[in-house]
Amino acid sequence: xxxxxxxxxxxxxxxxxxxxxxxxxxxxxxxxxxxxxxxxxxxxxxxxxxxxxxxxxxxxxxxxxxxxxxxxxxxxxxxxxxxxxxxxxxxxxxxxxxxxxxxxxxxxxxxxxxxxxxxxxxxxxxxxxxxxxxxxxxxxxxxxxxxxxxxxxxxxxxxxxxxxxxxxxxxxxxxxxxxxxxxxxxxxx
Numbered sequence: 001x002x003x004x005x006x007x008x009x010x011x012x013x014x015x016x017x018x019x020x021x022x023x024x025x026x027x028x029x030x031x032x033x034x035x036x037x038x039x040x041x042x043x044x045x046x047x048x049x050x051x052x053x054x055x056x057x058x059x060x061x062x063x064x065x066x067x068x069x070x071x072x073x074x075x076x077x078x079x080x081x082x083x084x085x086x087x088x089x090x091x092x093x094x095x096x097x098x099x100x101x102x103x104x105x106x107x108x109x110x111x112x113x114x115x116x117x118x119x120x121x122x123x124x125x126x127x128x129x130x131x132x133x134x135x136x137x138x139x140x141x142x143x144x145x146x147x148x149x150x151x152x153x154x155x156x157x158x159x160x161x162x163x164x165x166x167x168x169x170x171x172x173x174x175x176x177x178x179x180x181x182x183x184x185x186x187x188x189x
Contacts, residue, residue, distance in 0.1 A: 008045035
């Protein structure tokens, strides 16, 4: 019976050592995750310090930082150029007030309603006529007034409300379903 008692004791001891090693490994893994968490926290703070330094000293930094600051400025310009290229491909511009993408040529932001001054065409007196119904200046080639929807031909007025699809209730321009403002006249939808 002594042989089996010794064997049982050895099995129990081996099991206890395995449990102890497993607990140690678990504790080490937990502490390593706490270390990683703190290292990430420090790295975020370094990043924030760097961003704050650049924002405060971009144009007057110490000589030791000037090369890095210039490299950051160059990369930021490259990123902005890439963003402009994407906007050109998508035929949109960003609203300066809210940042949403607005179709090129839209007079107003479809989200916040602010005027998109750099998107409006330059008005030449000879290129526009006055709507007889509301007095709005519209392009000579337009078939309908962009403000009131009045037909520009002599056969009578056709209102935008008779046009199928989503249109501005004020000027009749066709709009995307998610627009909050008309891109032509700025009416809140």
